Structures are given as structure tokens and as C-alpha cells.
Amino acid sequence: MAANSVTVRMYDVGFGDAFLVTVRQDDLAWRMLVDCGVHSLGKARPLLDVVRAIIADLTEAAAPGTPPALDVVVATHHHADHITGFAYDDWTAVRVGEVWVSFVEDDADEDAVVLKNGLTRAARNLNTLVGRAAMTPGDETRTLALGLAGALAVNSLGNEDAMDRLLGRNGKHFLNVPAIRYLPEKFALLNVIRTPLPGVTVHVLGPSRDPGQLARMNPPQSARWLALQEALAAGPDGGPASGPAPVGPLFDEIYSVSPDEAGQVIGIELLSTLASLDLGTLADDAVEILAAASILERSVNNTSIFFVLDVDGTRLVFVGDSQQGAWDHVLQDPAARALVSDPAFYKVGHHGSHNATPRDYVTHALGNQGAYAMLPYGKVEQWGDIPNEHLLTALAGMNARIVRADAPVADARVRVGPGNLWSEITFPAP
Template identity: 75%
Template structure:
């Protein structure tokens, strides 16, 4: 059997993800695209330019007379900064073997439908409230918080045109009708997926289907890169906390159960509302909780190419990571990787300290950071995380500031950066 090589190409969309993975064995190749989207506040270039670049790269790689082809397309979760690019009709010309989406998108799964409906309903409600709030609020800090809360809520809504294409609905499609898999499967054995190339396997490790774990959206203070929760607790006044919203936004307990959904309500104790000093900040806190909830529905997988392991986590945060790291078999798969896709653009609670210090290993792991500057998020990427990665000799490759080396290549106008891991005979 010819030796395998694997190349990961990260496209610079800005604050968003788009990764093309190519595995080669002699004349044979297998290709996977993981996400294609960008946040509205952090675009590095027009997203359509990136979509057309990806399709052009696939066209160039296809045998003469055949369409651009992907073996697998993974949409890790429905945040707009991961799927918006699939709304463009240019994808009509691309042949896709399989589409993998998080199990929460499965409309035939009652548990998934309940969770997804709760998340979407909460996002719509927050977005509506934020739109009305400026008439009752003033002040620069409040305006900034409201604007950010609105963009978070909008991002959590995703993009319906993109999801329609991914799932083959409402006239949106690829060149063909691909098989759609909702992952992870309830049958554990089906989460070890063998590809068309021998020795090339995908292990789907998350998200957890345990509702209690999905609700764990905030890490404990001891596990955060920045002890934000501890700081908030120190600032707590002894005044009794005021209401979350003005009376015009108040609802009865029955209305809460009917219209808001238990998934968002269950996070209320973690909000520490007594420490928040204005309604705009409260809206922002609620939008942030919602954002983390959707992040924890990300597909979390390991691509194993003849023993070279590549870890892709979407935007998984603390609860989703605990599901993986506390399972001995899953922890072994993510340990000592050749490649790590840094979760959630390098935010403080998307890469556990335990993983960096005790699992990545000190052997030169390449860690790719899909990132574009967003002024409101000055702590992303988190400096403590980047320093911890440097301490274990990880080679961080940033989309916004790529540096070529013996293994890393940078495309024209920094459109993409890629890493190739050669196989061994």
C-alpha cells in the first residue's frame, strides 16, 4: 500500500472556519471540507471569494472532465461563522459524497428537535429584544453591549439558506443528492467511520448526547484561561439583584416553559445576574450563554491517517471537552496529535488547560488558529492559551498572520495556509 500523506488547508475568511483536508495514497485521494463561514464582525475578505477559491481548488484537483468533488463535507454546528458560505449557489456545481452535521439538526430525532428548537427560539427572542432595547437604553457602554448581544444572537440563528443546501431542502442542493449523517450516531460502533482509503479512519467523539452535559456551558473558574467568573464574584455588591428585564419583557412561569425553553432557562443560575449592572449587559450575558450552548453541539472528531492523528473540535467548549477527556479511549485518541484545530478561534474557555499541559505532548504539534480581528473581543485569541501552547512546543499557525516554514505554505494574498504531513513507508 502506498504511503499516505495528509494536507490541511486553512482559508483565511477572518473570524470563521474553512478547512480543506486532502489525503493522498499514490494516485488516489480523499477530500473533506470542514465548515465554510465567517462572523459578520470579522471578515478578512468577501466570503464569496473564499467559496470560489475552494471550488476552484477542487476543480483543479478533479480528473479532466469530472466535476469538483468532496468525499465528505462537515458542518460542525449551525453558527453562521461556520456555515454561511454554503448559502451561495456556486455549490450547485460541486459533487459531495456525504454531508455530516451535528445530531441536533435531525428533525426525526425528538430529543434533538427539542434542543434545536429551544436554541433557535431563544436566539430569535433575544435578537428581537435587542432590536427593541435601544429605545429604552442610552449610553456608550450600553450601546456597545447591545450591538454585540445582537450579533451573537444573529450568529446563533445560523443561516437557513446554508442549512437548506446542507440538508437538501427548499430547492437548495449540490450537484448530486449526498447522503446526510447526523453525528454522533446512537450506535457507538458507527462513530468509527472508515474512508475509501485503507488506514484512513474518522473517530467521531462528540457532541455528547447527554442533556446534562450539553447544559454545562460554562467551565468552573479553576479551568478557565481567565478567571472571569471569580472576578465577577469579587465585584458582587450586597444589594439585592434587580430583574433581568424591564416589566414589558416579563413573562409568567407558564409562558417561560412554552416560549423560552428549558434549555436556556436551565442556565439561569450560572448568569450571576446580581453582578450585572445594566439591562444591556444582561442581554449580552444571555446572548453569550446561548452562543456557548450552540458551540457545545459541535461535531468533535479525530482523523487518523495511518497513525497520524488530526484533532478537529469545531467550537467545542468546556462541557463538550469534558465528555471527551473523561473517557479513556477518547482521551487516548486526542493525545499527542500531529495537528490541532484550535477551538473557537482561541477563546479562553474553548481549549482546556488540562488538554494543553497533559495531553498535547511536547513534540511540535501544529495548531491552526482560524482568526480575524474583532475589536469587541480583545481577549480573543487568548494570550494565556497561546503562551501555554508555546510552552509545549506547539507550532501555532494563524490565519491572520501566517508564516511559511519547511512544512507550512502560504497562498497568494494570504488566501490560505496549508500544512502537509508526509507519510512513511
């Protein structure tokens, strides 16, 4: 019995992700919610309104007398713009079959604990540094840099109430306490997850469990959409700030590479940036704090669950906020590369930032078959280069049809909800 269709509904939260996937097969349906969150700087509407809209949609789809239900909830990674919506108690009305989270959330996994503790410690230390760095009246550049760094640090800390609900701890839960999968599994065969519907399979391709790959945050020059991020290219802002000495070491040893190793994998331009960072006196320079915040942001992004939903040969690619290191892990594996090639659907990574969708993927793997690319995006004034125009132009050049959450356009396959609350694509299964 083949599936009849698969529908992806993208809710317009702003700068964040919330995707409801529904696979229909005659009278049966399988539903997955991928993320639910928004960045504090880029809200399109109150997030609670979106949460209640999702639950209302699930309630409408439920059989009479049964609660709203999801077969799977995926929290791709713990950035607030992907999970903070789960903090709301409205979710106690929803029954959930399984929750999938990145392996870094597994307190029983020794490697995960080391990695997660390092990320959390770095975010907290960075947030402290932002608080201690002196603002300079009239210096808009410095104020902007510190504000952005603080926002990135807070986003990287995630949301404990949301994680408590996802993991069923500290009294937080859905209607039930669902089973938890920490992905990817160490045993590769377990990363091919078969759903109750015949012919409907999920292939979990990332994140990599190799700390070396997670640490490769910036792509080399040849693979970048822009030569260098403006924040990383900028020099010192003109003088030391007053205030107490900074907290000590910002990043754990797990993120360290030798200069020789760095020269082989991350390119000379990032080596130059690294040489300019004096982490021991980081609180003295706002631009350096922002650069460090950007590195931390990429570290968490590259812990994203990266998966392909295969519905009878119609493949949908969901990447969370995966960036260069995570993409390398996928594209350099022939079997994984085949799964992400020529998809019907691509969830544009990290809201269309310049280094979250590799040029190699767009020009050599995405295909020229008119794939639909959904872009979860809301305007943040400080981030004028997101979404990156070079990326959007490259996608359009490969005949991809881009559906933007902030400005959706209906066509024969795309529907748009009232007030642009959501847009959705339906693919008939072959």
C-alpha cells in the first residue's frame, strides 16, 4: 500500500523554525513536527499564537474523542529559535509518540556530556563577558557588536523549560511522556528509522559524532558564499574597555586544533582571524566578543539532526541549522550524498545564511528538477546579509522554487494560510 501524499506546513514564526509534516496513506496519517521556536530579535508574531495554531491544526485532524497527536517531535538542536515554543504548557494536551533530539542531549553518553558541557560553559562565559564589557556612549558599532554577541550567547543557551518538556523531566511533559531517541545512534543501522507506514522511512545522516568535524565551523575560501563575515574581518574597535577581568577559558580543549591542523582544514583567512583573538582579554574588545559568539553559534548549529524523509522515493531533506562541518560529513559519504541529491524538498539551513548551504550542494547535488526550497525567515535588522542573496540566486539558478515564510506565494502546489500564518507544499507520492 503506497502513500498518497506528503505535506510540509511551515509556520511563520519569524527568525526560527516550525514545520509540520503529514504523510497520508488512505485512511492513515503519520505526523512529525520539526522544531518550534523563534529568535528573540526576529519574532513575526507572538510564539504562543503559533503554538496554539499548531495544536489547533492537530486537534482538527484528530479522530473525534481523541486528543491531538504527533507521531514524532524532532528538536534538531538546542538553540532557542528551534525549541523555545515547547516551553508553553499548552503542549500538555498533545500526545506524542517519540521525541528525537541530538545525541549531545544524552546525559548517559559520555562523549555527549563532554561536548554539551563545553557548549553550555562557553555560552555562559560569553554571556558573562558581554555583561562585563563596557558600553561606550555614542559608539554605535561597539553597542551593536555587544548586543549581537549577547543575543547569540543567549540563543546558544537554549531554553531549559523547553528541553525539560522534550525530555520529560522536572515535571514538564506532553500529554504523556514519550520515548526519546538520541540521534544519530552509534550503531549505523539504527539510523534508518522505519515508520508504521510502508515505504515511509527516515534516514538520519547527522550530526557527526567526530569532535574534529564539529569543530570545523568555517568553510575554506573556495566553499564560502562570502569572502569573510564582516564581524570576523573587522579589526579592534579602538581601545580597551574598562571593567573587571574576564572569566577564564571561554572554549574547552575539545574545540582546539593545532596551527598545522588548522591550516589544512579551515583556510588561511580564519587562521588570521584566530591570531587576532586574545581570549585572555576578550572582555576588552567588543568585536572579538562578537567573533567568539559567532564561533559558538556555529558549534551548536553543527549539532543539528540532519535527516532525509523518504516517502516512496519522494525525498525531503531537513538539515536544521547544519553548517560546513556537518555538511562535509554528509556530502563526503557517497550513500548519504545520494540520499540528499535530487530531492523534492529542501529545508534551507540556518535561515539562508551564507555558510549553511554549501555551493557544492546547490550546484552539484540539489539537481535541476524544480525542487521546492522552504526558507524559514523573519527579518532581523542587525543581520542584513541573511538570507544571503548569493545563495538565493544560486538556488533560483538551479530551478529551485523558494517559499519564504515572510512572503509566501501560492501556486498550484503551495497553499498559504490566513494572515500568512503558514504556507504548505503537498507532494503526491509516485
